[in-house]
Amino acid sequence: MVGSWLFLLIFLQGLETSFTLNVSCLIVNLDFVNCSWTEQGIPEENSTFFHNRFNTQSEHMEECSTYLYEKGWTVGCRLPYETSDRFRTLRTNLVYQNQSYMQNHNLVNMVKLFPPANLSVEMNTNSELNLYWNNSKNSICTESEVHYRINNNEWKASDPCSEQTYSIPFPSKNSRYEFQVRARISSACGESKFWSEWSQIIIWDSVKGSNSTDTSESSIQT
Ligand SMILES: *[C@@H]1O[C@H](CO)[C@@H](O)[C@H](O)[C@H]1NC(C)=O
Ligand SMILES: *[C@@H]1O[C@H](CO)[C@@H](O)[C@H](O)[C@H]1NC(C)=O
Ligand SMILES: *[C@@H]1O[C@H](CO)[C@@H](O)[C@H](O)[C@H]1NC(C)=O
Ligand SMILES: *[C@@H]1O[C@H](CO)[C@@H](O)[C@H](O)[C@H]1NC(C)=O
Ligand SMILES: *[C@@H]1O[C@H](CO)[C@@H](O)[C@H](O)[C@H]1NC(C)=O
Ligand SMILES: *[C@@H]1O[C@H](CO)[C@@H](O)[C@H](O)[C@H]1NC(C)=O
Ligand SMILES: CC(=O)N[C@H]1CO[C@H](CO)[C@@H](O)[C@@H]1O
Numbered sequence: 001m002v003g004s005w006l007f008l009l010i011f012l013q014g015l016e017t018s019f020t021l022n023v024s025c026l027i028v029n030l031d032f033v034n035c036s037w038t039e040q041g042i043p044e045e046n047s048t049f050f051h052n053r054f055n056t057q058s059e060h061m062e063e064c065s066t067y068l069y070e071k072g073w074t075v076g077c078r079l080p081y082e083t084s085d086r087f088r089t090l091r092t093n094l095v096y097q098n099q100s101y102m103q104n105h106n107l108v109n110m111v112k113l114f115p116p117a118n119l120s121v122e123m124n125t126n127s128e129l130n131l132y133w134n135n136s137k138n139s140i141c142t143e144s145e146v147h148y149r150i151n152n153n154e155w156k157a158s159d160p161c162s163e164q165t166y167s168i169p170f171p172s173k174n175s176r177y178e179f180q181v182r183a184r185i186s187s188a189c190g191e192s193k194f195w196s197e198w199s200q201i202i203i204w205d206s207v208k209g210s211n212s213t214d215t216s217e218s219s220i221q222t
Contacts, residue, residue: 021047021101023092026194027081027111029136036068036076037094047096049077054088061093086111086190111192113137116144116164116181119202129171129204133164133181136196141189147198148179162186177204 021043025035037047050061068076079090090105114136121131135142146158146166158166171177181199185192 021094021096021099023049023094023101023103023105025079025090025092025105025107025110027086027107029114030081030083030086030111032081033079033085033090033107034068034076035079035092037096038070038075042070042073042075043096044073045097046074047094049074050093050095051077051079052089052091053079054082054085054090056089056091061091108190109193111185112194113142113183113185113192113196115196115199116183117199119179119181119199121177121179121202121204123171123204127170129168129177131166131168131179131181131202133199135164135183137183138164141185142183143186144181144183145195146179146181148177150175150177152176160184160186171204171206173206175206177206178202179204 020040021037022039023035023037024039025033027033035049035051037043037049049064049067051064052058052061064074064077064079066078067074068078086108090107092101092103092105094101094103116133116135118134119131120133121129123129131146131148133144135144140162143160143162144164145160147155148158148168149155150172166179166181168177178201180201182195182197184195
């Protein structure tokens with residue numbers, strides 16, 4: 001009994017000394033930055049987070065103004081993002097207990113956009129089925145991928161395109177088409193490591209001649 005307590009004590013001390021906090025940051029929709037330090041679990045004490053606001057010209061670090069919480073502990077920080085910040089270096093300093101963890105982050109590829117929205121489908125006079133959508137960031141740097149399937153067969157993916165439209169010439173009769181779209185920053189602008197989540201699904205049914213947004217099975221496919 002004493003032996004196992006001793007073992008547990010040594011084991012816990014071992015954990016204590018090997019415990020490090022790693023801050024990882026993601027630029028969300030080029031709108032704000034989420035930094036979090038829960039990779040190794042939730043630290044059981046509040047941490048204090050400082051950052052340089054992507055400004056390497058100055059040594060100044062400011063404290064996080066909008067912490068993210070889990071179980072009442074600080075586990076992350078939401079930082080403002082301004083145009084082109086991703087081409088600069090974010091310096092962070094996390095203070096936990098008596099330790100301070102300094103890191104430099106290069107976030108050029110760490111961008112995740114919101115999914116495209118407002119999908120619509122229409123048949124034009126040339127018998128082309130046209131899909132339209134709105135990207136969350138309407139810029140030449142955004143590329144989209146269309147996923148579609150016919151009558152519940154396998155999903156097919158289009159090549160990434162910079163337009164917010166996709167056409168299928170002569171869609172088959174008596175078929176049901178489903179579409180969904182996702183987006184990311186294209187390689188010409190420092191390709192993002194992450195695609196957005198898939199948009200909601202839109203359905204075009206040649207028999208019913210209707211389209212609708214199906215929320216019941218969105219974002220199952222990856
Ligand atoms: C810290 O996190 C970053 C980003 O998630 C990762 O690239 C890096 O390998 C991690 N470092 C350690 C020491 O776990
Ligand atoms: C950013 O952090 C907040 C709070 O933890 C979380 O709700 C949100 O999903 C995060 N966003 C992304 C894209 O990770
Ligand atoms: C951690 O921070 C939160 C918010 O500032 C605070 O409500 C909570 O009391 C803090 N916990 C401790 C143990 O200081
Ligand atoms: C923090 O540092 C002080 C003085 O250096 C020390 O007495 C204390 O035990 C340390 N606390 C922790 C949790 O490491
Ligand atoms: C969404 O896309 C449509 C074309 O499909 C366009 O007419 C409309 O202006 C766009 N809306 C926004 C808010 O960008
Ligand atoms: C979708 O359409 C609504 C209403 O027209 C508009 O307010 C919203 O900005 C559009 N969403 C996007 C991502 O363009
Ligand atoms: C028949 C039908 O439901 N058409 C709709 C398809 O989607 C567009 C845009 O969402 C609507 O304007 C149509 O009414």
